[in-house]
Amino acid sequence: MFITPVCYGRRLHALLVGLLTLVAATFAVLALSPVAHAASAKSAPPSAKSALPSAKACIKPKTTAGRKACAKRKKALAASAKPGSKKSRKPNTKPAVVKAPVIVKAPTTTPATTPVATAPATPASTPSTPATPSTTSDSAISTTTTRLYSASSPFNTKIPTTPRIASNSSAMVNASLLNYKSSANFANSDDWGISIVNARSSDPQRSVGVFNWGYGGDISAPAVRIPDGAAPTKGSDHHLVVLDGDRELDMWVAEQQTGGSWLAGARAVSSATGNGIAGPISGNAAGFALAAGVIRPEEIKAGRVDHALVFTSPYVRNTFVAPAVHGDGRQSDPNAMPMGTRIQLDPAVDISGLARPQRIMAQALKDYGAYLVDSSGSLAIRGEASVGRASTGGPSDIWSPAGVTDTGLSAIPWSKMRVIAS
Numbered sequence: 001m002f003i004t005p006v007c008y009g010r011r012l013h014a015l016l017v018g019l020l021t022l023v024a025a026t027f028a029v030l031a032l033s034p035v036a037h038a039a040s041a042k043s044a045p046p047s048a049k050s051a052l053p054s055a056k057a058c059i060k061p062k063t064t065a066g067r068k069a070c071a072k073r074k075k076a077l078a079a080s081a082k083p084g085s086k087k088s089r090k091p092n093t094k095p096a097v098v099k100a101p102v103i104v105k106a107p108t109t110t111p112a113t114t115p116v117a118t119a120p121a122t123p124a125s126t127p128s129t130p131a132t133p134s135t136t137s138d139s140a141i142s143t144t145t146t147r148l149y150s151a152s153s154p155f156n157t158k159i160p161t162t163p164r165i166a167s168n169s170s171a172m173v174n175a176s177l178l179n180y181k182s183s184a185n186f187a188n189s190d191d192w193g194i195s196i197v198n199a200r201s202s203d204p205q206r207s208v209g210v211f212n213w214g215y216g217g218d219i220s221a222p223a224v225r226i227p228d229g230a231a232p233t234k235g236s237d238h239h240l241v242v243l244d245g246d247r248e249l250d251m252w253v254a255e256q257q258t259g260g261s262w263l264a265g266a267r268a269v270s271s272a273t274g275n276g277i278a279g280p281i282s283g284n285a286a287g288f289a290l291a292a293g294v295i296r297p298e299e300i301k302a303g304r305v306d307h308a309l310v311f312t313s314p315y316v317r318n319t320f321v322a323p324a325v326h327g328d329g330r331q332s333d334p335n336a337m338p339m340g341t342r343i344q345l346d347p348a349v350d351i352s353g354l355a356r357p358q359r360i361m362a363q364a365l366k367d368y369g370a371y372l373v374d375s376s377g378s379l380a381i382r383g384e385a386s387v388g389r390a391s392t393g394g395p396s397d398i399w400s401p402a403g404v405t406d407t408g409l410s411a412i413p414w415s416k417m418r419v420i421a422s
Contacts, residue, residue, distance in 0.1 A: 148291055149272070150274060154275065154371070155293055165419065165420065166422075169419040172341070173418065173419065175335040175337070176335075180314055181410055184414065187383060194233065194290060194291065194384055195232050196384050196385075197389070204260065209261070209262070215265065216266055216268070221249075226242050226262065232251065232388075240388070247271065250283035252264060276323075286373045287325035301402040312373060312378070314379070316339060317332070321340040323340055324372075327339030339374075342420040343370055343419055344420055345413065346418060349413050358411055365417075
């Protein structure tokens with residue numbers, strides 16, 4: 001078949017037009033591919049990894065849709081790497097929030113032994129009546145004991161009916177007593193009581209030395225009979241009193257050495273029939289004889305304490321007053337009691353509601369009062385420790401037979417104390 005030049009030109013033109021159309025369509029498809037990819041990413045579930053562009057594609061996205069897709073990828077990766085997630089590179093260093101425990105304060109109740117406020121007060125002129133002697137049958141604790149020191153000793157002298165009261169008595173009672181009355185106690189334990197042993201004629205005489213860090217090593221002290229095995233108290237003070245006839249050996253931080261000799265942080269020998277003052281270097285801070293003012297079980301069992309007591313307080317002034325000859329207080333507050341301060345329970349206060357042992361102590365506080373003897377961690381009245389008698393063949397518990405099983409003294413009306421002017 002013969003094709004004319006005109007027909008050939010028309011066909012060639014049509015072929016070229018079709019080719020150009022195909023090329024244009026191809027470029028259009030290539031240009032729209034990022035938009036289609038972004039649209040598919042938008043419609044895909046967030047959890048599908050295929051919905052997110054690759055890291056390479058997000059180095060420099062060229063379109064708005066591409067930038068949005070890459071922003072979504074960044075957010076998804078950040079969410080998966082939050083602290084505490086398994087994919088997180090850094091450990092969760094945020095401290096856990098621990099709620100403080102709720103402290104339920106026990107309701108304040110009036111102890112059964114607290115005196116009734118409306119009860120009539122006992123007149124000051126009413127003579128004191130000893131409590132009924134204990135009927136406990138334990139023969140190891142009798143109802144009699146020899147009173148130490150002379151009748152003129154400050155520990156054996158009653159407070160007069162109308163004593164002179166210190167001008168800041170109320171302030172001192174608040175500062176050194178009332179702030180600590182909730183934990184007031186009878187210090188008669190093997191840790192914090194006073195260990196007392198009686199020497200026998202067959203016991204060896206021992207001289208007591210002083211540790212090189214101790215006090216009074218340059219002061220000579222006579223040898224005293226000390227029972228073998230005599231034990232001081234177990235607390236840090238290691239107090240020990242040895243009564244050898246009319247002599248009293250007092251030791252602070254007492255320790256028996258190999259071979260039977262003794263060393264102490266401080267020691268003093270004084271007369272057990274004297275005034276009860278051992279000197280500035282002794283077994284306590286005030287310089288009193290160590291047994292002075294200490295309550296013994298025979299006295300509680302008998303129902304009467306016929307001497308002044310001694311007490312300790314955490315708040316003591318850095319000075320001392322007679323009969324003290326030394327002190328270890330640290331407070332400069334004029335309302336802190338100085339060492340040697342004598343307190344008295346107001347004689348008009350009704351104490352009939354107190355338990356028997358506390359009532360006996362309270363009566364002694366009315367008649368003789370108590371002297372501040374040492375600084376300590378609590379407000380306490382001192383008693384004899386069982387460990388001394390136990391170490392020399394006596395009972396291991398000297399207080400239960402006397403009826404003392406509760407050593408708390410918070411029921412004593414400390415707010416009714418007053419300071420006797422020195």
